[in-house]
Amino acid sequence: MNESLERSKGKPYHHGDLRNALLQAALELLTEGGAAALDLRKVARKAGVSHAAPYRHFADKQALIAALSEEGFKRLAERIQSALQEAPDSSYAQLLSIARAYVGFAVDNPWLMREMFSGGVINREAYPDLYRASKAVFKFYVEAVRQGQARGEIVEGDPGELAGVLWSMLHGVSILVIEDQMHPYADGPEGLESVTRSCIERLYTGLGRS
Template sequence: MSTTRHMPPNPPLLVASLGADAGAETPRSYHHGDLRNALQQSALVLLRDKGLEGLSLREISKVAGVSHAAAYRHYADKQALLADLSIVGFEQLTQMVEHALASTLGGPLAQLLATGRAYVVFGARQPQLLQLMFSNAIPDWQAFPELASVGQALTQSLQHTIAQGQQCGEIRAGDLASLSMAAWSMVHGLAMLLAGKRIPGALPDEAYVQQAAEQCVNVLAKGLRPDPERPA
């Protein structure tokens, strides 16, 4: 099975929410009851422009055009805000992964590789958000049940796809948790390297990201395919 299939173009919603300028619009005045969304959008702007160190409830309130006290109606402290932004990130990443699964022809292995490409592209398009999602700024996800839930759901989706591949013979037999960890580590590692601009000579454009993602999943595919000479 070919592993060089390119992921179909993202739907307009994903392009708008995950592109290089995602969250770039300066939040406008909000309607009553929309305070949380205004604060989220302001936080995404600051995260993109100033990084994690530039985030504070006071600065976010200023960008949103609300009082400092208003922010505390939704966030008890900065960590609660970071957890909320991480949830947004996981929801957007999950949306990309689900789109890759739904729009990829072929079996579970092809679908798995498509989700790997999507993961890498997300990291390149949303570098600060991906770094926040997996930073130690929130040491205990269990303190924020919704965050723990969305993170676990992404892991379960990966394991489900690999299990399907094992059942139909496209992915080699082996411990599901170990194979899932290996697959995730490969694409996550590349995504984080791109997000942190740690690859010498890397070009900051979509073509380079797509090429790097393709090379990564091709290597992953070789490791996941059944080896006829390997004992069952």
């Protein structure tokens, strides 16, 4: 968990840490009861502050959800970046590392993942910081494709379009897993690894140069 969001139970937030305390409280409520549990008054109560305190940072519930989604994309980016740093220098290995990071993040943060992509709830482009955070994640996919093309390991084509194929597959698998629609194939760590690896192998068969 991001250290800036950690908060000891029962301890009040420290001066200057109100926004992080509110976000952490919101994340806990989201995990406990889904999006329906998010309410600025409930968040304030969870954080141990006055009902008016959240409005210093969030104009309304939509702004709070945008901030939560932004934090989610930042955490996802950190997870993907960390995975890529440990991956061997080959396109297949990098794609598999990205896939493991993405699917693993979804499994560990199902409600946050759902909220990050609930386009019907908020207009992402209306919140510049959220929009930039989501695009930062997509850049990892684009760069992986570009590097693969430069090595002659991935077919030619618009890197952004090919990266979109990768993201679509990763997100589809992730949502199916967290909605328990991949039973029994994705059951347990071994099942999840098998499904993730299989998807990348099939995708790479299409993207990779034989």
